[in-house]
Amino acid sequence: MENFTFHNPTRIHFGRGQIEKISSEIPVDARVLLLAGGGSIKANGVYDQVKTALGERTVHEHWGVEANPDYDTLMPAVKICRTEHIDWVLAVGGGSVLDGAKFVCAAVPYDGDPWSLVEDFGSSITSALPLGTVLTLPATGSEANSASVISRRAMSLKLPFMSPFVFPKFSVLDPEATFSLPPRQVANGIGDAFCHVIEQYLTYPTNAAVQDEFAESICRVLIEIGPKTLADPKDYDARANLVWAATCALQGIVGTGVPHDWSSHMIGHELTALHGIDHARTLAIVMPNLLDAQRVTKREKLLQYAERVWQITEGDDEARISAAIQHTREFYESLGIPTRLQDYELTADVAPVIAARLAGRGMGAIGERGDLTPERIEAILRAAA
């Protein structure tokens, strides 16, 4: 096991009716910015519950945070916070609203160019407004971690940042708040959470027995729960298990003390930035081919994954690895997530463009061993055509 520091201070309120906990989490004299996406939270009653919990507090609202939250959408929220002396931010939505709120919280007290906070991956952040969240889409884990991904469409960029200052102080996870999601978003959430585990697990063994078991646990739960909660969105327990699995997938416990990959995410972000493909779908395009391309360096963990997650025990090593990768691809397809570039009307032409973009930003050697060169990234994307 590798040395690690583990710290996750977010308080989670999980379950039916927990939105009311906002009233005890945010000080009664707080000046709150409520950040939200579209109107779905008005249609499903979440907004009303939030407003009731906020009671008499001074609340400003900023709506319109889109999927892959954009710098230009968020900067007006930063301005509101500054002019209205906001001292708490409450994000109500999915991972995009939460990620956007993290950027706002960090940008408000920052004197320099806020975009530089993203460009340096969060390393300049030394303070942030306190953040609470109400999660309406199980997927990203943003409700219980210190990471965020911000897009800047004007520059065709999508970049992650991390800072311990942007951990939510609290997050409300009410599975019923997710019942009204369209199936496509639920499927994307399942696929996103699954890939989060893969990125932290399918690397090379470091004899981290608990972390491996936890990762395999979440994979098995997602494989079992995914089809169930898509088929019956109001099955509370199935949805609750999806929500908690997605949170656990990226709140730290799976990935502490082990090497991480994240190259499927880095390549996938480029597909979103350039072609607007849903985040989870970019992962489905990249990840199976990436696992195939890395079958030598990921060999031991791929064999473990085949046996423990997919119960594949027949055939020689190569056959079992191939079967595990094929099962992974079929899992995404079964969720309604196509796994080929052609399914999105793209060709192998994107391959050299993305490889060059990553290299141009210093990501010319990614993956847990730093062995994914531009040439190999290009080959992975060509194989995904």
Next chain:
Amino acid sequence: MENFTFHNPTRIHFGRGQIEKISSEIPVDARVLLLAGGGSIKANGVYDQVKTALGERTVHEHWGVEANPDYDTLMPAVKICRTEHIDWVLAVGGGSVLDGAKFVCAAVPYDGDPWSLVEDFGSSITSALPLGTVLTLPATGSEANSASVISRRAMSLKLPFMSPFVFPKFSVLDPEATFSLPPRQVANGIGDAFCHVIEQYLTYPTNAAVQDEFAESICRVLIEIGPKTLADPKDYDARANLVWAATCALQGIVGTGVPHDWSSHMIGHELTALHGIDHARTLAIVMPNLLDAQRVTKREKLLQYAERVWQITEGDDEARISAAIQHTREFYESLGIPTRLQDYELTADVAPVIAARLAGRGMGAIGERGDLTPERIEAILRAAA
């Protein structure tokens, strides 16, 4: 899944050489009480590493915290903190030292009778000195939770308390700091951690898929790692996996959103209070018989445990449950932990005494369904003779 609130703010520094992190965790102008047990930390070099990390800080020391930390041992430490204006406590030792430190931290700022903080299970605690810990014995999970168990031998009592104020601010878990432990203490730690999982898992199903999988994960790891780390105490990875498994067993993630039992612990505490038996050994005496006595109400989870933890798939339901309980008993015996009262020179005569003591303290109906009456507790202990 049941509603829950999950919050664990302790920062964990895990691995070789991490004791040095104390120097950045405790303010340089802090006045520190170092709380410790016997001299083992001087013999194995941990004390020297701690002193180096503390540097020029003002440090008072209080030694002699025993297994099952005693109120009368701890009160002099409370006095030192008050007279010397201590503002940080650093506990260096196993779960007993850490539990004792939690009591000291809560007692120092408390105006009333400190014992009342234990008697009311921690509900009167409204503040506490900040606590850091260096763990030298993987077992109790005290390094990353808000619980403590305090004994008062003068009154033949051993009682738990909980308070969010006593979460350690940080804990250092260096597996090498545990290499010099006697095999008996390592075995006890494995047995204690295993029972912590059982108490949170072997209750009744609430369709909490992730929590169940995580619980089964830790059980499997302990079953695999236990004999390995006992046979080769300096196998770093085996010991590291034991340390992290024991922490994860009781830091909250396994038991959130599910019913808990804890009756093996409540009954076991009485065996320690009255007869001085090691904590883990009391659990080994009680738990297998308790599972057998509760095989009707715990039926579904016992069958799941049999299959997923022990891979028992042959035989009818009753046979599989019996086999799982027998495997559990044999696991403790294989660690060198006897599971019968007679192994400790006790007889069934203890049964009515303990049942009456628990009833006398309002614990006449314990377990996840509150169905363990004094009569049934007595029967469990008679079966353990």
